[in-house]
Amino acid sequence: MTGINHLAILPILVPMIGVIANLIMSDQRSNKRVVGLNIGFSVTLLAVSILLFVVLTQSDENVAAVYPLGNWPVPFGIVLVADRLAAIMVLTTSILALASLVYASARWHSRGTNFFPLFHALTMGLNGAFLTGDLFNLFVFFELLLAASYGLALFGGGRNRVRAALHYVVINLVASFLFLVGVALIYGTTGTLNMADIARAVPLIAPEDRGLFEAGAAVLGVAFLIKAGSWPLHFWLPNTYSSAAPPVAALFAIMTKVGFYAILRLWMLVFANAEGAEATFGQTTLLVLGVATLAYGSIGALSCKALDRLASYLILVSAGTLLLAVGYNAPGVTSGALYYVVVTTLAAGALFLLKDVIDQILPAEAQVLAVSLELYGDEEEAIDEDQEVSRTFPAAATLISLCFAIVALVMAGLPPLSGFIAKFAMISSALNADNAPSVATWWVTGALIVSGLFVLVSMVRNGINIFWTSLPDDDVLRLRTLEIGPIIVLLALCVFMALAAGPAMIFFAETATFIHAPQGYIDLVIPAGGAS
Numbered sequence: 001m002t003g004i005n006h007l008a009i010l011p012i013l014v015p016m017i018g019v020i021a022n023l024i025m026s027d028q029r030s031n032k033r034v035v036g037l038n039i040g041f042s043v044t045l046l047a048v049s050i051l052l053f054v055v056l057t058q059s060d061e062n063v064a065a066v067y068p069l070g071n072w073p074v075p076f077g078i079v080l081v082a083d084r085l086a087a088i089m090v091l092t093t094s095i096l097a098l099a100s101l102v103y104a105s106a107r108w109h110s111r112g113t114n115f116f117p118l119f120h121a122l123t124m125g126l127n128g129a130f131l132t133g134d135l136f137n138l139f140v141f142f143e144l145l146l147a148a149s150y151g152l153a154l155f156g157g158g159r160n161r162v163r164a165a166l167h168y169v170v171i172n173l174v175a176s177f178l179f180l181v182g183v184a185l186i187y188g189t190t191g192t193l194n195m196a197d198i199a200r201a202v203p204l205i206a207p208e209d210r211g212l213f214e215a216g217a218a219v220l221g222v223a224f225l226i227k228a229g230s231w232p233l234h235f236w237l238p239n240t241y242s243s244a245a246p247p248v249a250a251l252f253a254i255m256t257k258v259g260f261y262a263i264l265r266l267w268m269l270v271f272a273n274a275e276g277a278e279a280t281f282g283q284t285t286l287l288v289l290g291v292a293t294l295a296y297g298s299i300g301a302l303s304c305k306a307l308d309r310l311a312s313y314l315i316l317v318s319a320g321t322l323l324l325a326v327g328y329n330a331p332g333v334t335s336g337a338l339y340y341v342v343v344t345t346l347a348a349g350a351l352f353l354l355k356d357v358i359d360q361i362l363p364a365e366a367q368v369l370a371v372s373l374e375l376y377g378d379e380e381e382a383i384d385e386d387q388e389v390s391r392t393f394p395a396a397a398t399l400i401s402l403c404f405a406i407v408a409l410v411m412a413g414l415p416p417l418s419g420f421i422a423k424f425a426m427i428s429s430a431l432n433a434d435n436a437p438s439v440a441t442w443w444v445t446g447a448l449i450v451s452g453l454f455v456l457v458s459m460v461r462n463g464i465n466i467f468w469t470s471l472p473d474d475d476v477l478r479l480r481t482l483e484i485g486p487i488i489v490l491l492a493l494c495v496f497m498a499l500a501a502g503p504a505m506i507f508f509a510e511t512a513t514f515i516h517a518p519q520g521y522i523d524l525v526i527p528a529g530g531a532s
Contacts, residue, residue: 004055008067008082010048011090011127014041018120035105038116042098045123049094053087061510064524066133074133074526075194081133081525084511085338089130089261092342093254095493096349097123099486103353104247106482111245112155121148122251129258133525135183135193135220138262142179142227146172149255152248153240164239171236175226178219185216196525199269199518217270221263221282228259229319231293238300241312246356249308250349256315257341260322264334267326269518286327287440294320294447298454307355310462311348314411317451318344324444325426332429333444335512339504340422343494347410347419350490354403357483358466361400396479399488401467406491408459413452418497423448425505 018041025034056063064083068074082090101119109115125145132138153165187193189209190201205213226233237256241249263286271282297316304310318340325337410419427448430441497504514520 004059004063005065005067007048007052007055008065008080008131009069011045011052011094011131012080012124014045014048015120015124015127017041018045019117019124022114022117022120034116035109038120039098039101039105041120042094042101042123046091046094046098049087049091052082053091056082056084056087057507061514062520062524064521066525075192075197078137079133079194079525080131081196081521082131083514083521083524084507085261085265085515086130088338088342088508088511089257090127092257092345093123093126093130095490096251096254096345099349099353099490100247100250103250103483103486104245106480108156108245108247112157114151115155118148118151118155119251121145122152126254126258130261133195135186135195135198139176139179139183142258143176145255145258146176149252152251153244155248156245158243161243164243168236168240171226175223178226179223182216182218182220182223185212185219189213189216194525195266195269196522198266199522200526202270217266218282220266224259224262224266225289226259227256228263228323229256229293229316230259230289230323231296231316231320234293234296234316234319237316238309238312241315241352242306242308246308246352249311249352253311253315253345253348253352256319257322257345260319260326260341263323264326264515268515269521283327283329286323287443290320290322290324290327291443291447292320293317293323294451296320298451301458302454304458305462305465307358307462307466308352310458311351311355314344314348314351314455317411317455318348320451321423321426321448324447328430328440328444329516330429331509331512331516332432333426334515335505335508336422336425336427336429338508338511339418339425339497343410343418343422343497346490347407347494350403350487350494351407351411353483353487353490354400354407357400357479357487361396361479397467399479399484401463403487403491404459404463404467406494408456408463410491410494412456412459413448414456416498418494418501421498421501421505423452 018038021037021041022034025031025037052065056065061084064081064086066074067080067082069078069080072078097119104115104119122145125141125143125148128141129138129145132141150165150169153168154162183193186198189205189212190198192198192201202213222233229237241252244252267282267286293316297313297318297320300313301310301317304313321344322337322341325333325340406417408414409417413419413423427445430444
């Protein structure tokens, strides 16, 4: 096993060690050394993710880190597979996790119990879901991240938060049940749960078993669509995300992308390059659900007057956009979608954090928040007054306004920032995919443009209400460095993605080409002559 293969397990090991260390120090959550240690774990995870990303970037696009746990032969043993797609998702998760954890370390981490172990467990589950090479362990990591997310969704207490979290738990338990049913049907017809081996076994399925396999794939797809936030299975998402603690909601911005990743990975492996009727299995459904999700999210965003609620609907907008990209099944559209998933995830996370900063500096909203906490029984621990002292920033109002403007431009897809580049790449690739644009092409193009308009209107309206009518004078604004810093970093990365759009799009195009040629993935995981 070469050194590159060992890199695949490190993004899982680092947060696992973080969980264990925090359970040992569970009674010291307010200790500054414990906070620093947890930030160190997140920095280490980011360093490992960057290393994995750089190694795969400098290698041929047909190279992946394949790590068989226990050195059991594939497909009989558990295998981790880190190709470029997985590396992109792991790196995005690590960036968002570090920003959220640093933000939480300012004050949020001490408002409940076991924040740090739950946080690292969620990160471990996310990375495991992106790196696993078989369906059963995808289910295991799904359950790990969901169990951690249940605790984090409830973190801080309060009636609204508890009610939304309970709905979230129930819906995801149903999704987990559907996941198991789908996995059982697929295993019964293919005799394997390794994703590469499933792709290899599907053409050999007996005709009388084909319907059972497709039923299993459909049930599994419903589970993934619930987790991706697809309409009409999205109803748990807006309340859960808007009720969660801000650093928790920021990390939750990556969770719906697990559903997108699973659909993209499995559908491209099994169906996208098949022949005959199998080639279009689920494609129309994905396109219709993508348009519906995009429309619902855009209209929901237009109706929102609270930033946390608006950010939740923007997550639905991004979910619909990504479903459209998968259903369209064109490498150019997929490459634009990969660019889009990175920048919108970072921008959405920044918006959840920015909303909390704005709440702290708007007296009117602070009063409403205080009344809500009193009514709904949100009991918070007393915090040392020294921790509440905020640093005065020159032109703080300008800084906050600029951050909001960057988020608005990215999420609406306006030039010159990265959101526009991502949408332009998807639309131009769709229009150039065929000699004459199809009906699906016009639907995709129209949905992306109209949704961008709706998001722009909603962001501008909320910006006017905040910065023109409510924001106090600059001389009374005080910002914590640990809170404004992560927001600036996340948005600076979005700007950097626009400045480095040329090399980035080349990388994403190569990644998309590899995804759309599943034989390369199969050969990496199961070399010639491997077991069937």
